[in-house]
Amino acid sequence: MLNFFIRLLVIAAALLLVAYFLPGVHVASYTGAIVSALILGIVNAVLRPILFLVTLPLIIITLGLFTFIINAITFYLVAHLGLGLTVDNFGSAIIGALVLSIVSFLLSSLVKAADKPAK
Secondary structure (H helix, E strand, C coil): CHHHHHHHHHHHHHHHHHHHHCCCEEECCHHHHHHHHHHHHHHHHHHHHHHHHHCHHHHHHCCCCHHHHHHHHHHHHHHCCCCCEEECCHHHHHHHHHHHHHHHHHHHHHHHHHHCCCC
């Protein structure tokens, strides 16, 4: 359970960093970042696999690059729910989803590295 909350805080921090560096992505508050991170996790767990299966031919044709569009769709959808995250346009959603993936991966790596005991 603690791992879930740490992951939630990592994604919320990544959302705040994305909003700070990208002019088309805005987060209303820290609470908005946490709620948006939670909803983004739920949408990625439920809707993303469905979108992946529906667009599987496009994913195969584009050699997996269409998954960036799927990430942007989920990011854009969460932004339009009005929970503290807003995105100006779909182009900002594509860039925001890409940067969010990179930043959350880096932050998760730092958390995992700090969690490992020293030898």
